[in-house]
Amino acid sequence: MSNLYSVALAPMIAKLRLHTEVSDDDRDAILALPYILRTIDKRRSLMRNDNSPEYCAIILKGFAFSHKGTRDGLRQIVSFHTPGQMLNIQQLFLKSFDHDIQAMTKCEVAMIPTAALRHLALSRVSITMALVAQAMVESSIYRQWMLNVGRRDARARVAHLLCEFAVRLGDEGIALGHAYYIPMTQQQIGDAVGLTSIHVNRVLRAFIREGVLFKKGSEVRFLQWEKLQDVAGFNSRYLHVGDPVKGVDYSDDAGHQRQ
Amino acid sequence: MSNLYSVALAPMIAKLRLHTEVSDDDRDAILALPYILRTIDKRRSLMRNDNSPEYCAIILKGFAFSHKGTRDGLRQIVSFHTPGQMLNIQQLFLKSFDHDIQAMTKCEVAMIPTAALRHLALSRVSITMALVAQAMVESSIYRQWMLNVGRRDARARVAHLLCEFAVRLGDEGIALGHAYYIPMTQQQIGDAVGLTSIHVNRVLRAFIREGVLFKKGSEVRFLQWEKLQDVAGFNSRYLHVGDPVKGVDYSDDAGHQRQ
DNA sequence: CGTTATCTTGACCGTCGTCAAACAGGGTGG
DNA sequence: CCACCCTGTTTGACGACGGTCAAGATAACG
Numbered sequence: 001m002s003n004l005y006s007v008a009l010a011p012m013i014a015k016l017r018l019h020t021e022v023s024d025d026d027r028d029a030i031l032a033l034p035y036i037l038r039t040i041d042k043r044r045s046l047m048r049n050d051n052s053p054e055y056c057a058i059i060l061k062g063f064a065f066s067h068k069g070t071r072d073g074l075r076q077i078v079s080f081h082t083p084g085q086m087l088n089i090q091q092l093f094l095k096s097f098d099h100d101i102q103a104m105t106k107c108e109v110a111m112i113p114t115a116a117l118r119h120l121a122l123s124r125v126s127i128t129m130a131l132v133a134q135a136m137v138e139s140s141i142y143r144q145w146m147l148n149v150g151r152r153d154a155r156a157r158v159a160h161l162l163c164e165f166a167v168r169l170g171d172e173g174i175a176l177g178h179a180y181y182i183p184m185t186q187q188q189i190g191d192a193v194g195l196t197s198i199h200v201n202r203v204l205r206a207f208i209r210e211g212v213l214f215k216k217g218s219e220v221r222f223l224q225w226e227k228l229q230d231v232a233g234f235n236s237r238y239l240h241v242g243d244p245v246k247g248v249d250y251s252d253d254a255g256h257q258r259q
Numbered sequence: 260m261s262n263l264y265s266v267a268l269a270p271m272i273a274k275l276r277l278h279t280e281v282s283d284d285d286r287d288a289i290l291a292l293p294y295i296l297r298t299i300d301k302r303r304s305l306m307r308n309d310n311s312p313e314y315c316a317i318i319l320k321g322f323a324f325s326h327k328g329t330r331d332g333l334r335q336i337v338s339f340h341t342p343g344q345m346l347n348i349q350q351l352f353l354k355s356f357d358h359d360i361q362a363m364t365k366c367e368v369a370m371i372p373t374a375a376l377r378h379l380a381l382s383r384v385s386i387t388m389a390l391v392a393q394a395m396v397e398s399s400i401y402r403q404w405m406l407n408v409g410r411r412d413a414r415a416r417v418a419h420l421l422c423e424f425a426v427r428l429g430d431e432g433i434a435l436g437h438a439y440y441i442p443m444t445q446q447q448i449g450d451a452v453g454l455t456s457i458h459v460n461r462v463l464r465a466f467i468r469e470g471v472l473f474k475k476g477s478e479v480r481f482l483q484w485e486k487l488q489d490v491a492g493f494n495s496r497y498l499h500v501g502d503p504v505k506g507v508d509y510s511d512d513a514g515h516q517r518q
Numbered sequence: 519c520g521t522t523a524t525c526t527t528g529a530c531c532g533t534c535g536t537c538a539a540a541c542a543g544g545g546t547g548g
Numbered sequence: 549c550c551a552c553c554c555t556g557t558t559t560g561a562c563g564a565c566g567g568t569c570a571a572g573a574t575a576a577c578g
Contacts, residue, residue: 144327151453
């Protein structure tokens with residue numbers, strides 16, 4: 001564990017700033033948090049649902065997903081995690097954990113002692129606000145996924161996932177034919193949208209045949225971005241990018257920091 | 260709008276206490292919030308997704324649900340709301356709203372000016388913690404619903420919804436044959452679990468035929484609670500009842516309240 | 519370079535959606 | 549108090565979307 005000032009947690013700040021304004025003071029307070037660095041191999045579990053983790057995990061590099069399973073071994077992926085994201089914000093507010101998190105690619109993770117982060121959140125309301133804003137966006141994504149899984153057909157579900165992933169990777173203005181890297185297998189796509197990997201394959205093949213998509217290995221290009229969005233019924237509003245609460249005055253609270 | 264001390268918001272406190280310890284000071288601060296009382300008829304919209312509501316709504320009596328729709332008119336219910344629940348906690352942290360809320364029965368609702376509640380939340384961290392804990396439980400329910408809709412068959416989905424609703428209504432130890440009142444139509448059940456109302460009906464009829472359920476109007480009795488849970492794969496852990504973060508010391512913050 | 523994971527395709531089948539029509543129930547007004 | 553209407557429930561016949569099973573091709577990886 002290190003208390004040295006370092007920029008390892010910088011991706012976390014960047015992510016928070018997608019949805020909130022983070023002051024320099026807050027940034028420094030976060031960067032000063034103690035943490036342990038860990039490397040998690042592909043396919044390895046990052047967090048289990050049967051305990052109350054003592055650490056808050058933040059992905060610095062790589063991709064992960066949260067999932068739940070039924071007794072008979074079926075799996076539902078409920079969320080994909082991108083670099084900078086804190087994996088268990090819930091930890092700060094509820095005691096027990098209720099799902100599993102697994103590394104999708106090799107991941108670099110910062111583990112912050114829960115007590116330290118909770119202490120910081122209590123003393124700096126603005127940081128709580130930032131973390132919770134991120135959790136609220138996750139909630140919004142959950143709602144969107146429910147709509148997709150519950151009420152759209154296979155084509156739309158797969159298309160929607162591709163659209164969301166592309167936008168979340170930060171390519172807001174995706175150029176026609178712009179390439180991006182898909183870290184998930186067709187099995188995982190299926191587990192996320194409630195289909196079998198076989199049917200995901202059929203859908204992807206169809207998109208390629210129709211000239212909507214180009215795919216080589218895990219590299220994907222959108223040849224007809226408009227059409228893909230249309231098939232998906234995609235509208236990025238639910239991602240709340242650049243959607244912070246404005247005009248909130250934290251100055252009262254800035255006066256009595258603990259650090 | 261009234262600033263008089265009153266107990267109208269008492270159901271809100273009760274609900275918060277399901278997941279958090281709420282001190283008497285916090286309770287009083289919440290009860291002292293200004294609010295407007297409104298009555299919303301069945302089927303009427305409570306909140307729309309196209310604006311940034313100036314009020315935080317709390318259901319005092321009745322039931323409501325949140326939903327999203329596709330372009331071609333399909334609807335997915337993403338959440339049911341019970342008395343005491345705050346409907347748009349997200350409002351405190353993000354600017355824009357992303358779904359619709361509708362009254363399922365005639366509802367009595369308290370509308371608190373967003374600014375007032377946000378001000379209180381900023382000055383009393385413990386209240387923020389309580390509100391966010393509630394939002395986190397909602398998130399956990401979203402994840403569970405995704406598993407149900409994405410990976411379970413029709414019987415399990417309907418059974419799961421019934422189990423969840425019964426437990427959430429507070430009947431933790433449900434007596435065999437204990438009756439409870441279901442406020443939703445079969446159409447709404449279908450919209451919540453990703454089925455048509457027709458198929459929901461087939462499933463319910465089957466449960467009745469098998470002697471698992473008794474139904475008369477909106478009154479439902481569980482004749483075989485164990486079996487229903489088993490069909491559903493239901494485990495109430497995800498509801499996080501009585502699962503607050505313990506041993507957190509808010510005393511530092513209690514010293515400098517704004518009020 | 520061998521081994522394992524992932525992808526791909528085809529044939530077949532089942533769950534659940536669609537369409538249609540009858541039935542119950544509960545509020546409202548005459 | 550009855551007649552009416554609207555909303556919600558119930559049932560049947562039929563079809564389709566996507567699951568299942570199986571087997572071969574390709575790619576990833578040590």
